[in-house]
Amino acid sequence: KAGVTQTPRYLIKTRGQQVTLSCSPISGHRSVSWYQQTPGQGLQFLFEYFSETQRNKGNFPGRFSGRQFSNSRSEMNVSTLELGDSALYLCASSPRGAGGSGELFFGEGSRLTVL
Amino acid sequence: GESVGLHLPTLSVQEGDNSIINCAYSNSASDYFIWYKQESGKGPQFIIDIRSNMDKRQGQRVTVLLNKTVKHLSLQIAATQPGDSAVYFCAENIGYGGSQGNLIFGKGTKLSVKP
Numbered sequence: 733k734a735g736v737t738q739t740p741r742y743l744i745k746t747r748g749q750q751v752t753l754s755c756s757p758i759s760g761h762r763s764v765s766w767y768q769q770t771p772g773q774g775l776q777f778l779f780e781y782f783s784e785t786q787r788n789k790g791n792f793p794g795r796f797s798g799r800q801f802s803n804s805r806s807e808m809n810v811s812t813l814e815l816g817d818s819a820l821y822l823c824a825s826s827p828r829g830a831g832g833s834g835e836l837f838f839g840e841g842s843r844l845t846v847l
Numbered sequence: 848g849e850s851v852g853l854h855l856p857t858l859s860v861q862e863g864d865n866s867i868i869n870c871a872y873s874n875s876a877s878d879y880f881i882w883y884k885q886e887s888g889k890g891p892q893f894i895i896d897i898r899s900n901m902d903k904r905q906g907q908r909v910t911v912l913l914n915k916t917v918k919h920l921s922l923q924i925a926a927t928q929p930g931d932s933a934v935y936f937c938a939e940n941i942g943y944g945g946s947q948g949n950l951i952f953g954k955g956t957k958l959s960v961k962p
Contacts, residue, residue, distance in 0.1 A: 736890070765949070775891070775936065775952035788949045822890050835881070836950065838890030 734758065736839035738823050744845045750811040753842045757804050757825030763787075764806040765836060766798060769820040778821075781806055810844075818846045859959045866924040868956045870937035873918060879940035881950065882911060882922045886933045894922070894935075924958075932960045 737756040745751050757764050766778040777790035781800035798808040804825075810817055820843050824836035860866045872880070878899040883891035895906045897913050897920075904911050910923040920937050934957050938950040 767952075774954045775938075775950075777949050777951070780949055790949070824890075835893050835896060836891075838883075838892070840888070840890045 738839035755823030761825035
């Protein structure tokens with residue numbers, strides 16, 4: 733069974749540009765969450781999608797957005813990139829719907845560098 | 848405020864010894880806690896979880912202890928092996944409306960195992 737797949741794995745952008753990251757969850761998983769990981773702030777929750785609906789959102793500016801498609805694949809977008817957006821962006825999927833345990837299966841992440 | 852933190856940023860142990868990684872949380876409403884392991888270049892990997900109605904849970908070579916009185920969580924690794932070298936994160940689930948993707952992560956403890 734394939735794990736969570738994130739693309740691209742590495743990318744470099746310049747300030748002011750925008751970026752789109754993609755995540756394919758484990759087959760059958762309907763919940764997809766996104767996290768930002770930086771050395772200074774650690775792992776921070778961005779948002780969660782379930783059945784194409786954003787179910788929860790972290791404390792990030794509106795430049796960070798996401799969506800989920802009917803096949804559960806998800807994308808996140810960051811517009812008007814800032815140097816501080818440089819981070820590892822992790823996607824995680826989960827097999828369960830509302831309630832239940834919180835076991836998340838993470839991808840290997842997309843490392844974004846903003847110059 | 849809500850926070851999940853770790854007492855020690857680094858831990859060095861001898862191969863074969865037991866390791867104990869500690870974590871403090873502040874949200875008494877949290878009812879689910881998880882430990883993740885993150886190896887270099889990889890996404891976090893689920894180790895073990897525990898619900899707030901339990902105080903101990905055992906897995907293969909790992910035990911999680913929960914002390915709700917002092918809001919403390921610990922991960923015990925028995926007979927630590929070189930392959931256990933990684934950064935360990937505790938996380939709490941504070942999702943509402945059944946959301947399970949919103950985890951608050953601690954800063955992480957780097958475990959180094961000396962051969």
